[in-house]
Amino acid sequence: MILILLGLILWSGSHFWKRAAPDSRAAMGDKGKLVVAIASVLAIVLMVIGYRGATGEVYWGKSPAMTGINNLLVLFAFYLFAASGRGTRVTKAIRNPQLTAVAVWAVAHLLVNGDTPSFLLFGGLLVWALAEIVVLNRAAGPRTAYHAPPIKSEIIAVVATVVVFAVVSGIHAALGYNPFG
Numbered sequence: 001m002i003l004i005l006l007g008l009i010l011w012s013g014s015h016f017w018k019r020a021a022p023d024s025r026a027a028m029g030d031k032g033k034l035v036v037a038i039a040s041v042l043a044i045v046l047m048v049i050g051y052r053g054a055t056g057e058v059y060w061g062k063s064p065a066m067t068g069i070n071n072l073l074v075l076f077a078f079y080l081f082a083a084s085g086r087g088t089r090v091t092k093a094i095r096n097p098q099l100t101a102v103a104v105w106a107v108a109h110l111l112v113n114g115d116t117p118s119f120l121l122f123g124g125l126l127v128w129a130l131a132e133i134v135v136l137n138r139a140a141g142p143r144t145a146y147h148a149p150p151i152k153s154e155i156i157a158v159v160a161t162v163v164v165f166a167v168v169s170g171i172h173a174a175l176g177y178n179p180f181g
Contacts, residue, residue: 005050019135
């Protein structure tokens with residue numbers, strides 16, 4: 001589980017870098033984006049390898065009801081992520097839709113993975129996403145005016161959501177984690 005923890009630290013550190021040390025981050029300019037991208041990829045690799053090799057206590061497992069709820073929450077999380085890129089109507093109600101998507105995704109995975117490696121991985125990402133939301137909201141101040149997007153943006157976000165959900169479900173199934181129970 002040490003790899004999961006190292007991945008979480010690297011992920012959180014690279015994403016908080018801009019807020020924790022803004023002068024250091026700004027001094028790097030566009031190279032800073034590359035550093036964050038490389039650190040993020042490395043963090044994901046560490047978390048995936050760590051999670052696949054981790055063992056621990058199991059407190060609950062999948063049930064048909066929780067699997068269904070998990071899938072609906074993951075679908076909603078993918079929609080939030082897609083909606084943020086299209087500026088859909090949900091962005092009027094949710095200030096940080098991508099981070100909210102990560103939080104929803106993490107909760108969904110905790111519902112069906114009741115073991116200690118999952119607590120560390122998904123719980124750690126949930127804590128990171130919520131902390132990032134707080135930090136960003138404090139830094140941003142009051143919200144600006146909202147302009148309703150065209151319906152085309154909503155349709156694109158929904159189509160992207162369904163496509164990504166199908167692809168991710170296929171990847172999970174290929175790795176031996178059937179997302180449909």
